[in-house]
Amino acid sequence: MCGVCHDTTKGYVGRPDHFLNRRATLTRQAWADSILLQAKCGSCHRLPEPDQLPTERWEDAVTHFMSKVTYYLGQAPTFQPVPAHQPYQQWMRQTREQWMDVLHYYLVFSQPGTVLPPDPSLAGIRFEAAPLGIAPSRHVFDQIGNVNVVDLDRNGQPDILVCDFKRHMVSWIQLQGAHWEEYLLASVPFPGHTEAGDFNGDGHLDIVVADVGSDVPTDDRVGGVYLLTNDGRMQFDTTPLLQDVGRVADVRPGDFDQDGDVDFVVAVFGFLKEGEIGWLEQHADGSFAYHRLSDKKGGVHVPTVDLNGDGRLDFIALISQEYEEVAAFLNQGGGQFLEQTLFKAGSPTFGLSGIELVDLDQDGDVDILYTNGDAFDLSTPMIRPYHGVQWLENQGDLQFAFHDLIRFYGAYRAVPADLDGDGDLDVVAVSLINDWDDPARVSILWLENDGHQQFTPHGIGRAPTSLITADVADLDGDGRPDVVTGGMHMDPSDQRRGRVTLWRNLGPPD
Numbered sequence: 361m362c363g364v365c366h367d368t369t370k371g372y373v374g375r376p377d378h379f380l381n382r383r384a385t386l387t388r389q390a391w392a393d394s395i396l397l398q399a400k401c402g403s404c405h406r407l408p409e410p411d412q413l414p415t416e417r418w419e420d421a422v423t424h425f426m427s428k429v430t431y432y433l434g435q436a437p438t439f440q441p442v443p444a445h446q447p448y449q450q451w452m453r454q455t456r457e458q459w460m461d462v463l464h465y466y467l468v469f470s471q472p473g474t475v476l477p478p479d480p481s482l483a484g485i486r487f488e489a490a491p492l493g494i495a496p497s498r499h500v501f502d503q504i505g506n507v508n509v510v511d512l513d514r515n516g517q518p519d520i521l522v523c524d525f526k527r528h529m530v531s532w533i534q535l536q537g538a539h540w541e542e543y544l545l546a547s548v549p550f551p552g553h554t555e556a557g558d559f560n561g562d563g564h565l566d567i568v569v570a571d572v573g574s575d576v577p578t579d580d581r582v583g584g585v586y587l588l589t590n591d592g593r594m595q596f597d598t599t600p601l602l603q604d605v606g607r608v609a610d611v612r613p614g615d616f617d618q619d620g621d622v623d624f625v626v627a628v629f630g631f632l633k634e635g636e637i638g639w640l641e642q643h644a645d646g647s648f649a650y651h652r653l654s655d656k657k658g659g660v661h662v663p664t665v666d667l668n669g670d671g672r673l674d675f676i677a678l679i680s681q682e683y684e685e686v687a688a689f690l691n692q693g694g695g696q697f698l699e700q701t702l703f704k705a706g707s708p709t710f711g712l713s714g715i716e717l718v719d720l721d722q723d724g725d726v727d728i729l730y731t732n733g734d735a736f737d738l739s740t741p742m743i744r745p746y747h748g749v750q751w752l753e754n755q756g757d758l759q760f761a762f763h764d765l766i767r768f769y770g771a772y773r774a775v776p777a778d779l780d781g782d783g784d785l786d787v788v789a790v791s792l793i794n795d796w797d798d799p800a801r802v803s804i805l806w807l808e809n810d811g812h813q814q815f816t817p818h819g820i821g822r823a824p825t826s827l828i829t830a831d832v833a834d835l836d837g838d839g840r841p842d843v844v845t846g847g848m849h850m851d852p853s854d855q856r857r858g859r860v861t862l863w864r865n866l867g868p869p870d
Contacts, residue, residue: 479802484818486866493542502859504846505552509833523551564590570611583608606630627659678715714773728752733771743769770794777832777841784809790827824858840865
């Protein structure tokens with residue numbers, strides 16, 4: 361048992377009183393029961409299993425976990441013995457021996473580092489990659505929070521809205537003749553998501569922006585929501601709708617109170633202490649009132665839909681952090697919402713990262729396509745063997761069946777499109793965190809649908825890497841859906857960098 365972690369057992373054997381020697385004859389379940397593992401590590405979230413991280417990362421995980429607990433409770437662990445019936449908020453006061461016992465449980469029953477299978481080859485459809493807009497920088501890491509294809513000026517030609525972390529701006533990439541040009545629309549500290557719509561009824565598309573407020577994890581109340589109002593000449597006035605909240609990851613429009621104007625639902629990701637789900641109610645005078653609906657941290661996306669067909673607009677929330685769940689917020693009327701869990705991962709390290717609502721099987725109802733590839737819950741991120749793309753099939757009466765599509769490390773976004781023109785919906789997925797030292801790793805792939813929701817993976821490209829966002833539209837007018845991606849670069853060793861990239865769909869090989 362000791363050989364799992366140590367080259368020698370010198371100093372560990374021959375001491376029957378040592379706590380580790382007392383575990384040598386126990387089964388895995390008996391060890392877990394003897395150290396009250398469920399109470400220590402499963403009170404706030406699902407109990408993590410040892411095989412969810414490789415052996416070499418568990419010491420980092422337990423140490424990082426304890427530092428988060430210390431921060432969250434606002435006190436340092438004393439490691440003083442306390443009664444076994446203590447409240448769960450005091451579990452961090454266990455003796456150091458008890459916490460070493462927990463660590464060694466995970467070390468003993470975990471597995472060595474994962475050997476990653478190869479990514480799919482570049483096949484099925486040819487794609488040609490080209491940068492769009494402002495050229496990538498050689499001196500700073502370009503960091504794009506979101507790309508969103510929309511005909512902003514309503515001229516019949518798709519445009520691209522870009523959220524640029526490094527330049528602190530929302531920009532507009534427009535086709536001018538044969539060239540794509542990028543224009544500043546508004547300065548926003550850390551724009552993370554945009555949605556376009558005619559929010560004031562004047563016939564022009566406005567933009568609502570989720571401001572993350574910081575490019576590093578923090579509980580500072582730096583997030584916000586901004587409304588960019590179009591004056592009709594493609595000049596935008598910036599109005600803050602919500603401030604003094606945690607980091608805002610997403611905002612979506614909708615008339616939630618059925619009074620004829622546009623409200624907004626907001627996902628405040630936050631960090632450890634801050635974070636919530638809420639909505640901004642628009643009053644008759646154009647002002648907004650914010651209402652908190654849930655205090656869960658880690659909200660990522662909140663797409664809207666009338667999920668139960670009652671005529672009221674609901675929304676679905678993808679919530680990460682310790683929750684790792686997909687939840688429906690069912691509109692009860694009068695500004696009240698009923699939360700119902702649709703899917704909950706079996707591990708707090710699952711890493712939910714993105715969601716898209718789509719009728720994937722084209723049976724007339726709304727399914728849920730999502731990715732899990734987030735890996736920033738440790739001091740240094742790591743890819744995990746269960747990262748990938750999945751979908752929840754709507755079976756009616758708010759029941760959803762889970763389908764696993766592909767293992768894809770660092771998967772951060774998946775979007776549907778009929779890429780091969782055969783009438784069914786395929787899926788495009790991008791990867792943010794991966795083994796980029798391996799030149800064979802693909803950063804973007806597509807899943808070919810055979811018409812019966814059986815999917816075959818094909819690589820699209822290997823550079824640029826570190827892709828966090830994607831959208832699909834026919835950008836060159838040839839009738840085939842193309843892909844636009846944005847890079848979020850953080851690793852100085854990765855040389856395959858890019859900012860905004862157009863992956864032009866050239867169709868099948870000749």
